[in-house]
Amino acid sequence: MPMSSVSSHPVLVAGGGIGGLAAALVLARMGHGVTVLEQAPELGEIGAGIQLGPNIFKMFAYLGLTDKINAQAYFPPAMGMRDVCTGEQIVRVQMGDAARAAYGGFAYGVIYRKDLHDVLLDACRAEAGISLRTHAKVDSFTQDAGSVTVKLHDGQTLQGAALIGADGLWSNIRQTIVGDGKPRVSGHIAYRAVLKKQDVPPELWNDEVQLWGGEKTHLVTYPLRRGELFNLVAVFHSNKYDEGWDTFGDANELTERFKNAHPTVKALLGKINAWKMWVLCDREPVKNWSQGRVTLLGDAAHPMLQYLAQGAGQAIEDAVVLGKALEHSKGDFASAFLQYQDKRYLRTARVQLTARMYGDIYHASGAARELRNSMFQSGSESAGFAGLKWMYDGIDPNTLFASKA
Ligand SMILES: Cc1cc2nc3c(=O)[nH]c(=O)nc-3n(C[C@H](O)[C@H](O)[C@H](O)COP(=O)(O)OP(=O)(O)OC[C@H]3O[C@@H](n4cnc5c(N)ncnc54)[C@H](O)[C@@H]3O)c2cc1C
Secondary structure, eight states: OOOSOOOSSOEEEEOOSHHHHHHHHHHHHTTOOEEEEOSSSSOOOOSOEEEEOHHHHHHHHHHTOHHHHHHHOBOOSEEEEEETTTOOEEEEEEOHHHHHHHTTTOOOEEEEHHHHHHHHHHHHHTOTTEEEESSOOEEEEEEOSSOEEEEETTSOEEEESEEEEOOOTTOHHHHHHTOOOSOEEEEEEEEEEEEEGGGSOTTTOOSSEEEEEETTEEEEEEEEGGGTEEEEEEEEEOSSOSOOSSEEOOHHHHHHHTTTSOHHHHHHHHTOSOOEEEEEEEOOOOSOOEETTEEEOGGGTOOOOGGGSOHHHHHHHHHHHHHHHHHHTTTOHHHHHHHHHHHHHHHHHHHHHHHHHHHHHHTOOHHHHHHHHHHHHHSOTTHHHHTTHHHHTOOOTTTTTOOOO
């Protein structure tokens, strides 16, 4: 990844999550010094699973991370949906080789968040140009024609050639650039838990990604980490909570929400002693998330509900496109950041808005539920993939900025 102008100041990246580390890696490989500023005392990820579509595996291939990811991931043979009350199969789509064949050789996989974060962290640590700082909360920034100055919560200031706000859903940096206040609380709550394989009775274990969809509720399960772990995410509608990311959930509320569920679902939920909770939020899409030498990336730019399992993947795509834009603009950050957002906002807006729609489909009730079931059941297995082809086909980094003949 060549570049023609490297500043004496590092590029500052606010946030050491999946998006921030991916951006740091891309920029360091282009020859930029990078300082990652993470507010938490340690760099890490919460314990939960994450699905990775073929578009994300395409990015891993581009970044040379495929083998490291494959060593940690699990590749489900199929993905299916059942009615949460009756257990009736609504749709089942072959994954594995079928997904690879449909998407240019790229797989559909699932991974433990920590394992994905560790792969990125190890790759960052292998780059001499990356400095990783913890206890470094970015409060605000100012910029002039030649640099950006960041103010940390402890009062320190740091100068950088540019600033990338990869500081997630509640991004401070977004408030200066976009200024759209707090995220939209969707009213949907996710409870998550991960079990060891030996703690899941064989009759409850399922090798596939299984979604149990019901009225205002659903449960997703799949194995993780080469099949050594089992991931559960239960989602339901509740207005009880405002916001939150990593607090304990109320098991009684969950039991109440799933009281009419199929016995297998109830048995699965009964295996969990303590649930961690996410209050699910997103934002309306915007088309401008850059200001001079400052831009946003990942959830800070385009937070989305998890119903298409794409947030982390879109953050990684952002990082790759940001690098290509910088290469194309020969190191001119302000120009690169505008080109980067222009290449990204329609695709990420489409994922944001389609994800909301998929939430409605999973949680349908009454006639809508019957319509969903009959439409899905009448389609061929591969039809389930066809509707999301625009997303899973992904982007081609090498042609994004190719000049037209
Ligand atoms: C229930 C659920 C399921 C999901 N499932 C999937 C899935 O299957 N597939 C998928 O691709 N995505 C999934 N996602 C989405 C995915 O988790 C996010 O899109 C992804 O984590 C975004 O990464 P990020 O780096 O942009 O932000 P984050 O992961 O939020 O990282 C932001 C980082 O910035 C730090 N930070 C925040 N503020 C500051 C500050 N002021 N200064 C310094 N540091 C700061 C934070 O501590 C954090 O480390 C899911 C999300 C949820 C809630």
